[in-house]
Amino acid sequence: MTALPPRRRGRPARTEAGAGPGARERILEAARAEFAARGYDKASIRGIAKAAGVDPALVHHYFGTKEQVFGAAIEVSFEPAMNVPDVLLAGTDEVGERLARTFFGIWENPATRAQLVAVLRSALTNDVAAAVFRGFVLRRLLERVAGELNVPDPKFRAELAASQMVGVAMLRYVVKVEPLATADIEDIIALVAPTLQRYLTEQ
Amino acid sequence: MTALPPRRRGRPARTEAGAGPGARERILEAARAEFAARGYDKASIRGIAKAAGVDPALVHHYFGTKEQVFGAAIEVSFEPAMNVPDVLLAGTDEVGERLARTFFGIWENPATRAQLVAVLRSALTNDVAAAVFRGFVLRRLLERVAGELNVPDPKFRAELAASQMVGVAMLRYVVKVEPLATADIEDIIALVAPTLQRYLTEQ
Numbered sequence: 001m002t003a004l005p006p007r008r009r010g011r012p013a014r015t016e017a018g019a020g021p022g023a024r025e026r027i028l029e030a031a032r033a034e035f036a037a038r039g040y041d042k043a044s045i046r047g048i049a050k051a052a053g054v055d056p057a058l059v060h061h062y063f064g065t066k067e068q069v070f071g072a073a074i075e076v077s078f079e080p081a082m083n084v085p086d087v088l089l090a091g092t093d094e095v096g097e098r099l100a101r102t103f104f105g106i107w108e109n110p111a112t113r114a115q116l117v118a119v120l121r122s123a124l125t126n127d128v129a130a131a132v133f134r135g136f137v138l139r140r141l142l143e144r145v146a147g148e149l150n151v152p153d154p155k156f157r158a159e160l161a162a163s164q165m166v167g168v169a170m171l172r173y174v175v176k177v178e179p180l181a182t183a184d185i186e187d188i189i190a191l192v193a194p195t196l197q198r199y200l201t202e203q
Numbered sequence: 204m205t206a207l208p209p210r211r212r213g214r215p216a217r218t219e220a221g222a223g224p225g226a227r228e229r230i231l232e233a234a235r236a237e238f239a240a241r242g243y244d245k246a247s248i249r250g251i252a253k254a255a256g257v258d259p260a261l262v263h264h265y266f267g268t269k270e271q272v273f274g275a276a277i278e279v280s281f282e283p284a285m286n287v288p289d290v291l292l293a294g295t296d297e298v299g300e301r302l303a304r305t306f307f308g309i310w311e312n313p314a315t316r317a318q319l320v321a322v323l324r325s326a327l328t329n330d331v332a333a334a335v336f337r338g339f340v341l342r343r344l345l346e347r348v349a350g351e352l353n354v355p356d357p358k359f360r361a362e363l364a365a366s367q368m369v370g371v372a373m374l375r376y377v378v379k380v381e382p383l384a385t386a387d388i389e390d391i392i393a394l395v396a397p398t399l400q401r402y403l404t405e406q
Binding site: 130134155157162163174175194195 | 362363370375377391401
């Protein structure tokens with residue numbers, strides 16, 4: 001992947017196959033679909049390029065290595081989660097319930113869910129993908145959440161809250177254990193919200 | 204895998220390569236290592252047989268299909284977890300803390316941890332492995348736990364407790380987010396135990 005022919009480096013030529021308006025977005029969409037369908041290990045720049053109808057060199061040009069393409073795909077997949085820290089800005093009264101509603105709202109949407117399952121699966125099975133996921137989730141999400149908390153060791157608390165939400169997501173949406181997989185989401189929120197509230201506010 | 208030559212069916216011949224005392228245990232050990240190293244998708248009966256120093260037909264003879272070999276490997280990996288239900292038999296006073304100590308005691312042991320990580324990774328990335336895992340964990344572990352609970356919807360409650368423990372395990376031992384990955388296990392137990400206590404006992 002690093003041994004590209006020299007002519008493919010630099011700005012894409014006007015004649016580069018598939019270059020043109022919307023190419024970047026098409027590649028990103030194809031990357032998300034490829035990582036979702038095949039996981040990090042099996043996904044390839046070539047496959048992503050083919051699905052986007054562009055030359056593999058154009059994928060490299062816009063995003064760099066496979067690791068960097070994965071990073072960009074994660075970023076898009078987590079966009080809906082990016083307003084999670086805003087939940088905390090509204091104060092700590094019932095922050096557990098608001099956080100649970102925001103988190104499970106994202107997961108209950110089948111389109112968003114498919115992308116998140118793909119990211120989680122890749123992060124859990126490939127060390128490079130795990131490092132990208134860690135860097136992104138830590139830097140962009142958990143640190144912002146922790147910055148709003150007024151508890152001892154706020155990053156640790158933010159991670160414990162994340163662990164409860166990720167655990168439910170794994171068993172409900174990925175492994176699909178019953179009755180959790182088909183339980184009313186309100187029943188889950190009713191029990192999980194006080195857990196999050198305690199982690200995020202208890203002194 | 205199902206098209207074995209007829210001579211390989213039935214009891215293994217005395218001349219079957221690798222047959223003999225301890226062959227079953229060697230195969231099981233090799234299967235656990237193979238699933239741990241390669242995951243369910245990439246693991247093969249042939250690879251397991253080679254590592255155990257036996258003929259692939261002997262693996263089929265003792266365990267059946269790859270799915271069944273995986274089931275047997277899960278069973279051995281979860282043996283230490285099988286006394287988790289006993290934690291509940293001692294009553295519900297501080298059951299949250301006792302359960303957390305039992306669960307994290309198993310995970311803090313590097314040998315047991317490697318096997319559990321392997322099982323989880325396989326279950327999260329392969330639907331057949333997920334079904335085996337679900338069947339085993341549901342039938343053997345969570346139903347026994349639920350049977351000891353005196354709460355509304357005990358299976359749901361047992362799964363919520365499991366989700367909190369699995370979530371911490373994923374972020375601490377698999378994805379390794381900091382500070383959770385290197386936090387003192389006592390600090391984790393102190394915050395997680397009341398969560399488990401509430402899920403398992405609150406009316």
